[in-house]
Amino acid sequence: MRRHLPSLSALQCFEASARHLSFTRAAKELHITQSAVSRQIRALESQLGIQLFERKSQGLRLSANGTAYLAAIRAALDRMEAATLQLLANQGTAGFLNIAVLPTFGTRWLIPRLPSFRAKAPDITVNILTKLDVFDLEAENVDIAITYGEDPWPDAVMYPLMGEFIAPVCSPELLKNHPLKSPTDLRNQTLLQLATRPGAWKAWFDGIGLSGASGFRGPTFEHFIMVVQAAIAGLGVAVVPLFLVSDELASGKLVMPFDRPVRSPDRYYMVCPEGKQDSYRVKQFRSWLSEQAEQFERSGR
Numbered sequence: 001m002r003r004h005l006p007s008l009s010a011l012q013c014f015e016a017s018a019r020h021l022s023f024t025r026a027a028k029e030l031h032i033t034q035s036a037v038s039r040q041i042r043a044l045e046s047q048l049g050i051q052l053f054e055r056k057s058q059g060l061r062l063s064a065n066g067t068a069y070l071a072a073i074r075a076a077l078d079r080m081e082a083a084t085l086q087l088l089a090n091q092g093t094a095g096f097l098n099i100a101v102l103p104t105f106g107t108r109w110l111i112p113r114l115p116s117f118r119a120k121a122p123d124i125t126v127n128i129l130t131k132l133d134v135f136d137l138e139a140e141n142v143d144i145a146i147t148y149g150e151d152p153w154p155d156a157v158m159y160p161l162m163g164e165f166i167a168p169v170c171s172p173e174l175l176k177n178h179p180l181k182s183p184t185d186l187r188n189q190t191l192l193q194l195a196t197r198p199g200a201w202k203a204w205f206d207g208i209g210l211s212g213a214s215g216f217r218g219p220t221f222e223h224f225i226m227v228v229q230a231a232i233a234g235l236g237v238a239v240v241p242l243f244l245v246s247d248e249l250a251s252g253k254l255v256m257p258f259d260r261p262v263r264s265p266d267r268y269y270m271v272c273p274e275g276k277q278d279s280y281r282v283k284q285f286r287s288w289l290s291e292q293a294e295q296f297e298r299s300g301r
Contacts, residue, residue, distance in 0.1 A: 006048070009040060011076075011077065014070070015074055016037075018070045021062075023060070050065045051066070053066055095281065096127055096281075097124055098127045098129060098142050098144075100140065100144070100145040101128065101130055102132065103132070105244070109243065110146065113292050114126060117285065117288045120288055121288070124284060126285070138155075142273065143276055143279075143281065144270055145270070145272075146268060146270055148267075148269075155273060157277050158269045158271050160267055161289070162267065162294075162297050163263055164264045166200060167239065167256055168239045168258060169238055169255065170257060171234045171254065172255050183205070183258060189237050190236030193216070193221065193227070198216070201216070202216070203215075207263070219235070224240070227240070228254075231254060237257070242256075242261060243296070
């Protein structure tokens with residue numbers, strides 16, 4: 001079936017004109033004449049039967065329909081450009097794999113291990129995407145996502161990856177000035193909260209059998225690195241996955257006031273869109289990642 005699509009030239013002219021709110025500046029960017037841009041826009045509006053721009057004496061202005069259309073067209077052009085650059089980067093072999101991860105997990109656990117995957121599969125180029133909220137696997141062309149928690153993913157297959165241990169950490173100075181002899185002493189301390197793990201303190205209190213302790217008080221930080229830096233700065237005590245602060249514990253920037261780690265109630269998962277799980281590149285990475293996770297579980301690091 002033939003697609004009902006305007007020409008790419010017309011869409012490029014529309015996006016550039018909307019960005020600059022000027023046919024002249026769009027023409028300069030696209031290396032064509034101003035009249036050529038104007039003709040492309042008129043042809044596009046005629047094809048759509050919709051006015052995209054309001055021509056005022058002061059200059060151009062997007063119509064309401066033009067504003068809505070711009071958001072979708074810009075996203076589509078960005079995806080086409082990214083796909084083209086990926087293809088060129090791989091000399092046409094299309095040997096790339098898009099992996100979506102949480103920022104801290106990607107930085108502190110996955111990326112340091114990637115050299116061994118490159119040695120195993122040098123023909124596959126791994127691209128890393130990160131964000132805190134849910135990935136749109138199809139729109140962002142994700143081959144594998146590594147996520148925390150068993151939230152449902154429509155049209156995707158989930159593979160259990162690994163667990164983690166959590167425990168409170170704080171700065172040595174805080175511990176020196178406010179000795180914490182038992183977990184009950186935390187009632188007089190500021191509990192640092194991580195927005196993406198709102199139940200972390202409760203999970204640790206429940207894990208050690210401490211009832212009646214409130215795990216939801218204290219300032220909240222959006223990113224993991226922020227809550228870690230707040231703990232290092234002595235702003236309070238944070239409960240975190242221990243493998244993600246191994247460097248800070250080894251250097252002495254953070255200490256564990258209690259040697260009572262608790263296995264987190266949730267796990268990390270690999271998520272793969274249906275239809276991609278049997279591709280060569282996905283199977284290679286999934287096999288390697290499973291091995292890495294098993295080694296981590298056995299060694300604890």
